[in-house]
Amino acid sequence: MLADFLIHNTAEVLTCAGPAPRAGSRQGDVRSIARAAVAAYAGRIVFVGFESLVSGEVELAPDARILDARGGVVVPGFVDPHTHIVFAGDRREELRRRLAGASYEEIAADGGGILSTVIATRAASERQLASDTRARLDEMLRCGTTTCEAKSGYGLTTEDELKMLRVIRTLAADHPIELSPTFMGAHEVPAEYRNRHRAYVDLVVDSMIPAVAGEGLAEWCDVFCERGVFTPEETREILAAARAAGMKLRIHADELAASGGSGVAADMHVRSADHLIFIDEQNAKRFAATGVVATLLPIASFYLKLDRFAPARLLIDHGVPVALATDVNPGGGFSPSMSFAMTLACFGMGLTLEEALVGATINAAYALDRHHRVGSLEVGKQMDAVVVDGPAIDLIRVGAEPIRTVIKCGRVVWKK
Structure with a gap:
């Protein structure tokens, strides 16, 4: 040959x-x-x-x-199946607050967190977002990542979500890293909808999803199912609309509390449920039965100064495939390194080196439905x-x- x-x-x-x-x-x-x-x-x-x-x-x-x-x-080559790589602005000051004892929820309540990145991302042009994101992708490449997922979710208007996804499409055409685009308009409820939560869910379902699908910009849809963000019922509605529009499904589940996201993941047979710091044994068994991949993000636990990691051994012992990801984002995950994610998975979650490597390669590829080629x-x-x-x-x-x-x-x- x-x-x-x-x-x-x-x-x-x-x-x-x-x-x-x-x-x-x-x-x-x-x-x-x-x-x-x-x-x-x-x-x-x-x-x-x-x-x-x-x-x-x-x-x-x-x-x-x-x-x-x-x-x-x-x-x-490493496959990173969960990143928030497209954004504008800088939230390093939040890390100082976190080191001084402030929680994720306290920072968000003071106007920080996701919503502060939304303001900066809305103000940025496609060209600026593409330039900033390219630099982050270059850093990921130096760390050995050759394929990664990339989410929207810092626009939270139809046009700004489309802007983020167009940036991903532009970079996918010429950057060495292979990108898998995810629509995540349901990342947070923007400030202008604070007292109109239902209206924002309607916007995601009736405006954003059809617009994204119409341009063919997203392979996946993701929802942040968490207390104070999107309820399990809202998450089901959004994911069902995305599935009907031709998108595959993933979910942020049970990161900060047992908020019902794992149950939604099992019920809807999503490809990947991510974070899972508070998943219980019952839902671990359901994941094994329904084929849901558990994508774990130990760097998030590290940077958020949480007192626990996702229960990887529980998941493995119940036959759930475990993938690893960096969760690169402007606030709770500053590291683009899959080897660092592997390190924390070994020392914080009890994985062996070999289990962590599988989580960073073939299982991560499966979480992105790319296992047939990477x-x-x-x-x-x-x-x-x-x-x-x-x-x-x-x-x-x-x-x-x-x-x-x-x-x-x-x-x-x-x-x-």
Whole structure:
């Protein structure tokens, strides 16, 4: 078989190949091949196996690019299935308040939080938003992310939500990171609707969703089902309207309290339920029965100074596939690093390194319904990979980003 890209001289390749998603005892199945090579042609993998076999299986094109891994470990490119990467403004001052003891709810009640970002994002042009977001995507790329979800949700008017989604479409056309767009007009109730909550739900259902679907701007719809934001009943209504308009479903559930979001996720068979800090055993069992992916965001617990993480071991023990994400956003998640999310998942949630890697790759890809083309290194999939500086355990090394080289579709897109 012909190849125009080859990685060789690896210590090992952790392929994460095989059926998706991984759950229960298979959550940590990374499928390691020692001293392996990976070859690709036209951005697709054509060979994964022992380097000693590659010469008999692969014919290199005259202009083939050969990458010497120099004894490093190769893993699939990271997939980040939950980000709020498109926004304007700066909320670093909120971090100072949080360090002084203020809660998320207290900051929001004082005019901070999501609504302060809404003001800045509404005032920004598409061009400015695209420029700011591109810089954040560049940072994510340096951290090894090759595919990510990107939400709207800081516009909260029909036109401003469309503006955010158009920015995502623009960046998806030319940035190395593959973007999966999510409409999240139900992220918060804007100030002008504070005493007209029902009217805002109607706006989302009757105006925003048809407009977004009409332009084909979103693959997903997400709702923040949380006390003081959107009730379970409102969440069902919004998600049902989005599903009828052709969008797939995900949900912010039970982040700050047991607010009913997990029950909605199971009832509506959403693809991914995210945060889940307060999910209970009953709903964990329902997730396993209905196929809902639990996307966990340990960086959010860290930056919000919460006294708990999502119960990852409960979910894994009940057979729920666990994915990991960064929750990059202007207020409660300043880190674009999937390796940092893995680190916190290991030390805060009790995952093994292998379980965390599966959560950051093939299960994360499944959470975005992209598992058929990204998330693992196997023949036929995109050649999206990361070369790690050192052994695999360095993926959870605190204080240093372990990524040496990032490959997207068989092309080196970043190198240290």
